[in-house]
Amino acid sequence: MTKPKVLISDKMDPNAARIFTEMGCDVDVITGETPEQLIARIGQYDGLAIRSSTRVTKEVLDAATNLKVIGRAGIGVDNVDIPCASGKGVVVMNTPFGNSITTAEHAIALIFALARQIPEANTQTQAGLWPKNGFMGVEVTGKTLGLIGAGNIGSIVASRALGLRMKVVAFDPFLSPERAVELGVEKVELEQLLERADFITLHTPLTEQTRNILSRENLARTKKGVRIVNCARGGLVDEAALKEALDSGHVAGAALDVFETEPAKASPLFGTPNFICTPHLGASTTEAQVNVALQVAEQMADYLVNGGVTNALNMPSLSAEEAPKLKPYMALAEKLGSLVGQLTTGAVPRISIHTEGAAAELNARPIVAAVLAGFLRTQTDSVNMVNAPFLAKERGIEVREVKSEKEGDYHTLVRVSVKTADGERSVVGTLFANSEPRLVELFGIKVEAELAGHMMYIVNEDAPGFIGRIGTLLGENGINIGTFNLGRREAGGEAVLLLSVDSPVAAAVIEQARSLPGVKRVMALAF
Template sequence: MAPKVLISDKLSPAAVQIFKDRGVEADFLPDVGKDKEKLREIIGQYDGLAIRSATKVTEKIIAAADNLKVVGRAGIGVDNVDIPKATARGIIVMNTPFGNAITTAEHAISMMMAVARQIPAADASTQAGKWEKSRFMGREITGKTLGLIGCGNIGSIVAERGIGLKMKVIAFDPFLTPERALALGVEKVELDGLLSRSDFITLHTPLTDKTRNTIDAAAIAQMRDGAYLINCARGGLADEQAVRDALDSGKLAGAAFDVFVDEPAKENVLFGAPTFVSTPHLGASTEEAQENVALQVAEQMCDYLLSGAVRNALNMPSITAEEAPKLAPFVRLAEQLGSFAGQLTETGIERVRLEYAGAVADMNVQALTSAALTGLLTPLLQTVNMVSAPILAKERGMQIEEVRRDKQGAYETYIRLTVETERQSRSVAGTVFADGKPRIIQVKGINMEAELGEHMLYITNEDKPGFIGHLGMELGNNEVNIATFNLGRTAPGEEAICLVEVDAPVSKEVMARLETVSHVKQVKPLRF
């Protein structure tokens, strides 16, 4: 019996035809995504669901989807899909992460030009018959400095366009290596330098806890007087009230936003500000981009439903059904090793080396490397998955090396991840025990054995008497409950590492106090 797919949002006729040509039955009901009750009523009939952003795949929809095997999102963002609930029911969630990069980059450039020349306000004035030539004095972009916060897939396209417009392009991106920056023709800088040097600043990062309010009042204070700010990435990367205050005071000459904290933005503190330009989240809205992502999602869903091949899945590795049971715990281990290193890495990554020793060396190491890179890149690139991670790493100029070897040392099998940055080399190793749970067995050459919990503290310290007691008292006095406590050292009295699992996130205030504990060199919060 042929698989059956529901298309509940507007998808191009060519994408619908792909399903039919490949023998997949497709019901094109582009309005049903807006009708939650109707969608819940009929979803149980379908093996696949193809959506854009209008359809909300909620817990209730997933609970009613008795036969659903795959959800395909034509586009990048999957905020409208409850991925944990889909995963729990064995439903694969796919997206199309690379289909609209050019369109979004072009929109950022368009917004920069529009705000520099005050085109929307000048258009409204002219069509009202005012002809206010002297009112709309603009700024040239030629010879100006364009600062990119984020220089990945979209940011690098903006960089190329900016260079073509004879701008000086500088970029802040912790994952941008000097070699990649050189190839793009951009200067890699720290955030403070970018803020103080740029005439135009454009944002191209995902929205994470680290990137939220990257542009706040303090950041704006560091900017040049009369700078411009463009955000076509994600609402929340800039503090909207702080931007409004800067526009009102004249600190910013203008701002152009395609995205907002709350969407649809029927009201916003930025609306009505002088020299503010806005569009209703049009970054990916061109015929070409919509066609590209629609065709991609149709092909991906057909591949999975007809042959089991998985591409661009956000909740499933690209491995075969036969491999899955044996490989799954090592996929989890590799992702944890990557996440461990990624959360501790703050400078550009130049090289990633993965050593597979013992039985794991005979497994599908490509999937394991993808899992490790996913963990490594996730702290800054929230939408990364096992398929896109290798591409994103390559875009950033990272050299990936895989080494397989026979068993060495005390453990039957293990994975060691080494990350080399501009400043240092950091390694972490782990294995899977008989209970199927991953364990950390070595950090920076220091042996220890630790299971990673949701909330962890990574502490480097001098191996001196009194450290453990002092640390325990500091945590206890601040009502931080310790779940597990793991120690390792190079030699008595020398460098030591402490991995502490705690029951809840530790506040910034407590972190600051921990850094003052005697013999502590570094304290970092980790999440898994």
Template sequence: MAPRVLISDKLSDAAVQIFKDRGIDVDFQPDLGKDKDKLLEVIGQYDGLAIRSATKVTEKIIAAADNLKVIGRAGIGVDNVDIPEASRKGIIVMNTPFGNMITTAEHAIAMMFAVARQIPEASASTHAGKWEKSKFMGVELTGKTLGVIGAGNIGGIVCTRGVGLRMKVVAYDPFLSDDRAAELGVEKVELEDLLKRADFITLHVPLTDQTKNILSKENIAKTKKGVRIINCARGGLVDEAALAEALKDGHVAGAAFDVFAEEPAKENPLFNLPNVVCTPHLGAATSEAQENVALQVAEQMSDYLLTGAVQNALNMPSVTAEEAKVMGPWIKLAGHLGNFIGQMTDEPIKAINILFDGQASEMNLSALTSSVVSGIMKVTNPDVNMVSAPVIAKERGVRISTTKQDQSGAFEGYIKVTVVTTQRERSIGGTVFSDGKPRFIQIKGINLDAEVGRHMIYTTNTDLPGIIGTLGTTLGSNGVNIANFTLGRSAEKGEAIALLYVDDVVPAKAVEELKATGKFQQVRPLVFDV
């Protein structure tokens, strides 16, 4: 019996035809996604669900999807899919991360032109029969400094377009290597430097805890007077109320926004201010981009349903069904190792070196490597997956190398990840015990045995009495319960580390109190997707 796929949002006729040509029984109902009750009623009949952004695949929908095997999102954002719930039910969630990069980058450039020359206001004035030529004095882009925050896929394209416009381009991105910056023709800078120098600032980062309000009131105040700010990435990257005040007092000369903290944006502090250009999240809204992502998702879903091949999956490694049975715990371990180093690393990464020992060396090293790289990259780019992460790393000039060796120690196999940055090398090793649970077994060359928990805290110190007591007392006074406490040291009175598995998020107050004791060289809360 042919697999059945429901398309519940608008997809092109060419995408529908791909399903048909591949022998898929496709049901094209482009408005069904807006009717959640009807979707809930029929979803159990289908093996695949192809969507855009209108369909909300909630926990309730997934619970009713008894036959669903794959959800394909035509586009990059999957905020409308409950991925953890889909994973728990064994449903693969795919997206199309590269189909709209050029379109979104071009929109940012168009918005920059629009705000530089006040085109929307000048157009409205002229349509109204006015001829206010002297009112709309603009600025040239040539010779100006363009500050790009985030030089990944889309940001990298914006960088090259800015260089082509004869702008001086400076870029801030913790993962941007010197080689990649040279390839793009940009100067790599720290955020503080970018804020001071840029005539135009454009944002191209995901919304994470680290990037939320990256242009805060304080950072906006550090910008060059007369700066113009463009955001076509994600709402919430800019403090919109603070920007509105800076626009009113003249510190910021203009802004162009395609995304907003709350969408659909019916009201916003930026609305109706002079020289503020606003569009309704049109970054990916070109016929070419919409066609590209639609065709891509149809091909990916068909491949999976007919052959089991997995591409651009957000919640499943790109391995065969046979490999997945054995590799599942090792893939999770690889992701944890990468995520640990990603959370510990603040400077640009030049290289990722991975050693596979014993049992691990006999597995699908491509999938394990992708899991490591994905774990590292997810810290700053939650949208990456095991397929896209190595591509993004390569584009950023990060060298990835792997080595495999026969069993060399007490463990049947282990993985060791070493990251080389502009300032240091950092390494961590891990294995999978017979219970199928990943363990950290070595950090900075110091042996230990630490179970991986969702919330953890890592510290380094000189091996002296009282460290355990300080950690326990400080965390306890802040309401943090310790589930597991692991210690390691290089030698008596030498370098020592502690890795604590705790029940809840470690409050910032507890971290600051530990740092204030003066006993620790480093105190770092960590979060893992376990």
């Protein structure tokens, strides 16, 4: 049998090539090629191992006629066209946890650098100035560290900070009270964190919910003299507003390892006193680079030789026999998970997945994993059906599975329920013609809708004239309605409207919709 052939196109630890060979693959290490050279070469390979330099574009994928798997040594896959890869049946893998300790340690290092003004003191001392009286630092012992994001990396930062005798408060919508106790941190809302923290570190992905989470307004709410560290993602901090806060002295110091635009050739922060920056070094340690290189080689070789799937971003863990039957159910499950995730705020200590009828006769694990992936993807990146159960457990989310083979109103049904501070909330879906996912119930209200593309979710009082008002509002803003799905508890009571639209709905339009008479809640959704 011909051995699978793998190309390593970026520099990585040489042991990666050894692992490929030992696990039964032929491997070539050819780095630094131009896109044109890669396109000319890629057709002969079954696997492509990359880091951040190689860009796997549609043009590369079109030429990769034999490619079966792409492995990214690291977490970020911005350099891979994942939708195109999925369409061509190419599995995309990453190593989401190989850099965790390294990135957490870099955040701690920057905390110390800010506390004692080490970079500037070093510069002046080497210039022969001996500025002993010019630098007055602060101790970290006894200070309050505010974590924005308490997932894998944030929890490691918390453990290190507690070892330094810091107090740790954490804001994370998915952090359960039980998990907070386990970590030894105090769970707080963002407003409390901003008011109390002496140091703030960010450990959250960049999503629509987290973009500019440290905005001008939120920076103004922080404690005077706060010090801020970001080793997570550029765009979490409003860089222009941060400069203003540093110049005014409200923020005593800031350290960024990531910028909104990278490489950061220019920034309003460059040259600002009490500002430290590094060129995205969070993952740059010998140990981390060895770890991710070895992990990606093991994952890719296992897939190519044995068919095993680990940390795949676009493929569930399925056998060949199960896949055709489960595929539409997984699509339904992921949409239901995404819907309830987008509509739920605050901590979710429990998710229940209830299958009825024909759905209850299938392997539940892929369905559960699809629900969790859809749910968690609304708040964090690099989630897939393989790592979603692990991430849910890490966040302290209890996952319940319930089966009922007896059919109800539908021959097959999937119900996703989440426990929140406001009680249990459920969304229910089925398959039309055994293949088309449909929502049939939303928070106890019967409503039939296809979950796809850009949508609006509106809760309003059931009263004459509302449909005309919302239609007029969207028309005036140039937004075309695709489908119109209504449901209500009772005549004159609470009603739900799900609209599919042809383009994203701007925040300004959402605010206008909220101001309409009788409207209780409006949200933009995306699937």
